[in-house]
Amino acid sequence: MEKEFLQIIRNNQGIIYKVCNIYCDTQDDRSDLFQDIVVQLWKAYPKFRGEAKLSTWMYRVALNTAITSFKKNKRRPDKNDFPYNNLQLEDENYDSKTEENLKLMHKAIQQLTGVEKSIVLLFLENKKYEEIAEITGITQNYVRVKMNRIKKKLKKLMEAEEE
Amino acid sequence: MNLDEFKKTWELMSPGKELNENQLYKILNSRSKSLIEKIDRNIKIGFALLTLFIAWTLFDYLYLTPRLLNYFEYVYVPKWLYLLDGLTNALIVVTFIYFAVRYLKTKKYGTGVCNLKENLTKIINILTIYKKLFYLILFIILIETITSIGLGISMGVSMGFERYGLSFSDLGTKALFFMGILCLLTFVVFCLFPFLLFRWGFNKLYGNYIRKLKTTLNELNEATD
Numbered sequence: 435m436e437k438e439f440l441q442i443i444r445n446n447q448g449i450i451y452k453v454c455n456i457y458c459d460t461q462d463d464r465s466d467l468f469q470d471i472v473v474q475l476w477k478a479y480p481k482f483r484g485e486a487k488l489s490t491w492m493y494r495v496a497l498n499t500a501i502t503s504f505k506k507n508k509r510r511p512d513k514n515d516f517p518y519n520n521l522q523l524e525d526e527n528y529d530s531k532t533e534e535n536l537k538l539m540h541k542a543i544q545q546l547t548g549v550e551k552s553i554v555l556l557f558l559e560n561k562k563y564e565e566i567a568e569i570t571g572i573t574q575n576y577v578r579v580k581m582n583r584i585k586k587k588l589k590k591l592m593e594a595e596e597e
Numbered sequence: 598m599n600l601d602e603f604k605k606t607w608e609l610m611s612p613g614k615e616l617n618e619n620q621l622y623k624i625l626n627s628r629s630k631s632l633i634e635k636i637d638r639n640i641k642i643g644f645a646l647l648t649l650f651i652a653w654t655l656f657d658y659l660y661l662t663p664r665l666l667n668y669f670e671y672v673y674v675p676k677w678l679y680l681l682d683g684l685t686n687a688l689i690v691v692t693f694i695y696f697a698v699r700y701l702k703t704k705k706y707g708t709g710v711c712n713l714k715e716n717l718t719k720i721i722n723i724l725t726i727y728k729k730l731f732y733l734i735l736f737i738i739l740i741e742t743i744t745s746i747g748l749g750i751s752m753g754v755s756m757g758f759e760r761y762g763l764s765f766s767d768l769g770t771k772a773l774f775f776m777g778i779l780c781l782l783t784f785v786v787f788c789l790f791p792f793l794l795f796r797w798g799f800n801k802l803y804g805n806y807i808r809k810l811k812t813t814l815n816e817l818n819e820a821t822d
Contacts, residue, residue, distance in 0.1 A: 436622075436625070440618050440621050440622065440625075443621055444615065444616075444617075444618065444621065447615050447616065468624075469624050469627060470631050472621065472624045472625065473624065473625065473627070473631075474631070476625050494711075494712065494713075497713060498711075498713060498716045499631070501713065501717070501813060502631075502633060502716070502717070502720055502810065503631065503632075504631075504632040504806050532606060535602075535603070535606070536603075536606065539600075539603045547812075547813070547816060548813050549713070549813055549816045549817060552713065554600070557600070557604070558600075558603070558604050558607045558608075560608075568712065569712060569713065570712060570713045570714065570817065571711075571712035571713050571714030571715055571817060572714065572817055584600070585599070585600050588599070588600050589599060589600075592599070
């Protein structure tokens with residue numbers, strides 16, 4: 435079972451990295467959260483019977499862990515730290531303008547609440563409203579409403595950052 | 598850049614540095630740093646200590662004390678103290694059973710695997726049990742301290758009365774006032790002060806965390822109202 439689980443994690447590490455990037459400011463926090471999520475997934479794995487999609491299950495456990503994680507001492511984010519350094523952009527898509535935009539968007543997302551961050555992440559990951567509702571425990575209608583509010587909020591935050 | 602444009606860039610991202618099987622295996626064998634895991638461990642330790650305490654208290658109340666009182670005939674335990682002790686023990690046993698049942702019910706389906714809202718509700722329930730368990734243990738310690746001090750003072754006073762051939766009604770207003778102040782001071786030093794100190798400590802450690810979880814749950818509850 436352990437080998438099977440490790441294989442699943444190896445094939446889906448991107449999910450965990452993305453959750454860590456959305457919820458953490460520093461590399462140390464991201465590493466701690468990554469470790470916690472893997473441990474929680476391992477604990478939950480014996481009960482996973484394939485009723486939900488594997489990615490849905492992984493997001494559910496990972497987001498639950500991220501939202502309920504507790505940092506005793508908040509570390510100061512490193513100004514030079516690129517928030518997505520554990521993810522990479524293919525060379526042809528990379529330029530300094532894109533990196534700057536990614537940093538700005540990350541800063542704006544960091545100002546959202548825990549629930550809003552989870553909805554944004556699931557939206558970015560192309561999850562349908564039905565799946566977002568299933569993971570968060572709110573209604574599909576409210577996911578739609580919340581999504582519109584978040585878009586407006588992010589737009590304002592981005593404008594403020596750019597000024 | 599708006600969220601839709603950000604999404605297009607996001608979709609082009611892939612994990613840059615992937616951990617290999619050995620690194621992941623190491624993570625699996627490491628101890629979780631999660632606060633919830635620590636609290637869960639503390640609750641189990643708390644339940645184990647309480648079980649031992651209850652077993653000892655029942656043994657003491659039902660067997661040891663009556664036998665010792667038969668042996669040392671000159672020791673006099675006031676009835677009110679014996680009754681207070683019995684009531685406290687009964688309260689501790691009932692509260693302990695209530696907490697244990699609630700905790701097992703909450704833990705039945707595990708945390709982390711359900712949706713965010715259910716998960717938060719469960720964690721807040723566990724934290725509430727933890728908080729109450731903490732206050733129960735504190736209450737037991739303080740009651741035991743006050744009972745022992747009360748017993749000591751009561752025995753000392755009755756022995757003093759006996760030695761000087763006095764009765765309670767012989768005491769003047771000044772002496773009664775002094776005794777009252779002494780009782781109040783004892784209560785503040787041994788009961789109120791430790792209680793406030795521990796309460797402050799608990800809130801300092803977990804207060805912000807509990808508030809943060811409740812705020813998140815309220816945000817989700819607003820969505821379903």
